[in-house]
Amino acid sequence: MKYILTILTLSILLTSCGDGKKNTVEKALESNDLETIRKKRAELVDQQQVLHDKIMLLDEKISVLDTTKNVPLVTAFKATPEEFNHVLELQGNVTTKDLMVITPEYNGILTNVYVKEGQWVSKGQTLAKIDDGGLSQQLAQQQIQKDLAQTTFERQKRLWDQKIGSEIQFLQAKSNYEGQVEAVNQIQQQISKTIVKAPFSGKIDAIITEQGSVVVAGQTQLMQIVNLDNMYIETEVPERHLNTITVGKNVEVIFPILGKTINTKVRQISNVINPSNRTFKAEIAIPNKERDIKPNLTARLKINDYTNKEAILIPQSIISENAEGEQYVYVVKDKNDRNQGTATRVIIKTGRTQGDLIEVLEGIENSAELIQEGARSVKDGQTVEILILDNQQND
Template sequence: MKKHPRYTTTMKSTSTIFLLVIVLMSACGNQDEGSVSTIISNGNLEELRAKKKELASQLSGLEEEIALLDAAIGEKVGDKKLSLVTTHKASVTNFDHYVELQGNVTTEQNVLIYPEAAGTLLKVYVKKGQRVSKGQMLASIDDGGMSSQLVQMETQLALAETTFKRQERLWEQKIGTEIQYLQAKANYESLENNVKQFKGQLSKFSIRAPFSGIIDDVIKDQGTVVAPAGPGSEVFRIVNLSDMYIEVDVPESYIANVVPGKAVKVFFPILNRTIESKVRQTGNYINPNNRSFTVEVPVPNADGKIKPNMTAKVHINDYNNPEAILIPQSIVSENAEGEQYAYIASGVKDNVGTAKKNIITTGKTQGDFVEVLSGLKAGDNIIEEGARSVKDNQQVKILNK
């Protein structure tokens, strides 16, 4: 569109005058004790901050006045140049905030299995990586002939049982003496207890799985002499990968909001997998070294790909607002007083409106969005693209699709 001659001349004159004013102010400021260069050379932090606040305030005022002058010039020459922006209507939405932490996968069923008796490892029945059931025989140790002794004791027990039952029937028929009956009973019960105790001793020469899981390592080979105690005496490592959980150290500032039942998102970088879970348990002790408490998060592991000591990024829900207004962080600005603000388009008609600066109070952030606690309401036309270039009370043209 061809510019109006008068408009062009006026704009050039205004720009020239403005530049001359800036040059003169800069020249004068270089000689002034309160100039920027003088304050910087002095190096006083309070003076630097005060000067920055002063200049920011002046700049904000000049920008608003320039916007008013531009609007007045446009009206005089009959040619308005509107800033192009996009907007979206503010709406109420559910907002969940998550605190991001790092944790390690662990399991209570990850143990080393030691023998209960000394001897030669006679037979190993399992291999590394094999799934086993609780109570399954893993290995046997040479018992030194105790099995043969048990057979003899069981034979004696069988004879004592037969004698006792026969003597019991005779005594019921009033045949024989009571002392004969009692002696047979005592002999049988004594042998029965001896066999039970001997079986208990003999069971120590068999190594069995304490729970269902996977043999993670076979540490001792067949034929090795093993002992029930001492370093290096372990025979197997067994792990249950179905009962896994993550331990997370959570800063004590979250102790009121991170409680059992809170939603959790767990991301395993090495697997590129995210699973959803909940806080199972929170610790009752604050670690004085890092001012944190421990949280347990169970993780399902049907395919067994999650391993103990694997690291994970844990996102724990610590805050919820069911009626939140969210806006992009990129459109939030801050003035010289430290107040945050955003622009809305008011009085919109035929895609033309007026930019209005709204002082806002923000809350928690999540990703690229920030929660607005005050200063905006549902239905406001929030300026997004172009928010950094518009001024208060400036007319704008909205280009929403």
């Protein structure tokens, strides 16, 4: 301020000098007379002091007349109701019920493998064959005995129907025939176990055991089959969300590795709480027409657990807290035509948060103007001037 006054004073002095006095300072300098120079300097200092005193009088008058001098500038926005969808963020893994490592039901040599890796197969299609160890020959012999027993039974039945022969002969023939039928069925069931079939339609993901190997029932892994059509994500949800995460809730699924996001719904909720971590399982259906989503892929989930159609959202940064632990914000009231108003402290009650925004449940009316920039520096009842009125509170 001192430098500004000095420059201003010199400017006035130079301006006030007439053409005749314009070179007075120069003449004093040219005289090379010390007394002359000192005298000219003293004259200028006296004139500077007079101007300074006049400027001070002007500043005092300005401070009295200028009512906007101490009014702080703030920005504000209008509280406008909007739809608020709160989401619970979780992590889950992709899985499918149609993923299986096929093992044999019969001990023996794997004589034939009829499929290749990557091949699509239908449910019930024959995938491989295990040597039956002579069961086919036993079946042929047993079939002959069954046919003989059937013929004997049919003849004995005709005689019995005509009241010829004894009942015991009829019953023996019947029993023998039924025993032979059961024996044939048992051998056929054993032979059917030597044929490996597809449990569901899908793709052969891997051939694990090669043709000619000895396999053990229930232990040897023959091949892996997978169907990518019926995929879903399984996630564990904390038990406190039991009433909010329900079947049919909207879910945004993000696959970071694929750079892909899809929208789907919760399709199933577990009825059991895991006692070890106090969570319950939720299944989220995954449409996979492109079949680029694979089992065990990690996904981030955003499940809609709360919706308010008429929510008032404000930035968390404008909220302060008093000694009693109450939250408050400042609203502008009684605004005049110069965009000036009174900063008024308002106690609020807040709800859920989403990012930098928080839901206000009580305390703020629709279309109220809330102070944003400058909210932490104003005081209750202070006059403020709104610099910018921003309807987008998060801008």
